Amino acid sequence: MKIGELSRRAGVSIRSLRYYEEQALLTPERLPSGYRVYDEGDVVIVQQIQALLAAGLSTRKIEHILPCLRQHDDGLALSCSDLYDELVAERNDMLERIETLRTSAEALESVIAASPRS
Secondary structure, eight states, X not given: OOHHHHHHXXXXXXXXXXXXHHTTSXXXXXXXXXXXXXXXXXXXXXXXXXXXXXXXXXXXXXXXXXXXXEEETTEEEESOGGGHHHHHHHHHHHHHHHHHHHHHHHHHHHHHHHSXXX
């Protein structure tokens, strides 16, 4: 399939697909004419990329993780056990950032509550 069809089927823009290719997350076959050609598996790969981006991972980390992902009935799972600790650390960093943001929002809420309305 060509890039337009992959875009439609995966629900992402053509620009995103080209970006994923630039980041070495997606490697389509190239025809002699230069057209990109994708297969059915690329739809799944793009969906996995989208899920990992939504989870807050960078494309650099996704490049490292993507080859180790396997689709299961319950969702995505790792087939490379060495990445487990890395993902746990990433999750813990995210939780710390969330807590910092929560504290900042509470401090801002106090300032807003104490301020007279104009």
